[in-house]
Amino acid sequence: DAGVIQSPRHEVTEMGQEVTLRCKPISGHDYLFWYRQTMMRGLELLIYFNNNVPIDDSGMPEDRFSAKMPNASFSTLKIQPSEPRDSAVYFCASSLRGGGPQETQYFGPGTRLLVL
Amino acid sequence: DAKTTQPPSMDCAEGRAANLPCNHSTISGNEYVYWYRQIHSQGPQYIIHGLKNNETNEMASLIITEDRKSSTLILPHATLRDTAVYYCIVSVRTGGTSYGKLTFGQGTILTVHP
Numbered sequence: 001d002a003g004v005i006q007s008p009r010h011e012v013t014e015m016g017q018e019v020t021l022r023c024k025p026i027s028g029h030d031y032l033f034w035y036r037q038t039m040m041r042g043l044e045l046l047i048y049f050n051n052n053v054p055i056d057d058s059g060m061p062e063d064r065f066s067a068k069m070p071n072a073s074f075s076t077l078k079i080q081p082s083e084p085r086d087s088a089v090y091f092c093a094s095s096l097r098g099g100g101p102q103e104t105q106y107f108g109p110g111t112r113l114l115v116l
Numbered sequence: 117d118a119k120t121t122q123p124p125s126m127d128c129a130e131g132r133a134a135n136l137p138c139n140h141s142t143i144s145g146n147e148y149v150y151w152y153r154q155i156h157s158q159g160p161q162y163i164i165h166g167l168k169n170n171e172t173n174e175m176a177s178l179i180i181t182e183d184r185k186s187s188t189l190i191l192p193h194a195t196l197r198d199t200a201v202y203y204c205i206v207s208v209r210t211g212g213t214s215y216g217k218l219t220f221g222q223g224t225i226l227t228v229h230p
Contacts, residue, residue, distance in 0.1 A: 043220035091159050105218060107159030
């Protein structure tokens with residue numbers, strides 16, 4: 001398996017622009033997580049999905065952020081409008097529920113976002 | 117989820133065992149101890165987890181004290197590639213809304229030197 005795939009790997013944009021980050025989870029995994037990592041706040045969980053349904057979005061910073069999972073193999077995290085303080089590395093992770101080692105979360109390589 | 121405390125940094129000589137401590141004195145009976153690591157510029161990587169028994173896999177060993185208030189991750193023969201930030205996390209494994217939530221702290225920066 002190719003692992004969790006994220007695109008783009010790097011994104012530079014200007015303040016006010018819309019940014020869309022993409023994630024393809026590991027095939028067969030039914031949980032998908034979006035995290036954000038900054039020097040100041042570390043690694044934070046933004047939202048997670050189970051079977052394409054958002055379960056907990058309490059970590060989403062504000063209304064400018066939205067996440068969707070239209071099917072089991074694709075998710076997006078959108079920021080509109082983007083602001084310089086959104087600059088961070090955004091990670092997507094997936095896991096397979098089961099109560100055993102399958103619950104391990106597998107992380108993608110991340111998208112490095114810079115908002116100017 | 118229970119809070120964890122880890123030293124901010126540690127050093128280890130290549131080929132020696134690296135022993136990374138973690139305190140989780142407020143851990144609940146149904147909370148597991150997880151260890152992840154993050155190598156520079158990569159996503160976090162799962163290492164090992166346990167509830168109350170010691171665990172070993174191809175990457176590491178996890179020693180949990182009898183009262184479960186602390187644990188130690190052991191990398192038996194550290195290599196330069198083990199240089200990373202190591203995160204100790206306690207989390208409830210349940211099918212409810214709290215499922216799978218990993219709360220990452222600041223972790224321990226392990227530097228393996230030649």
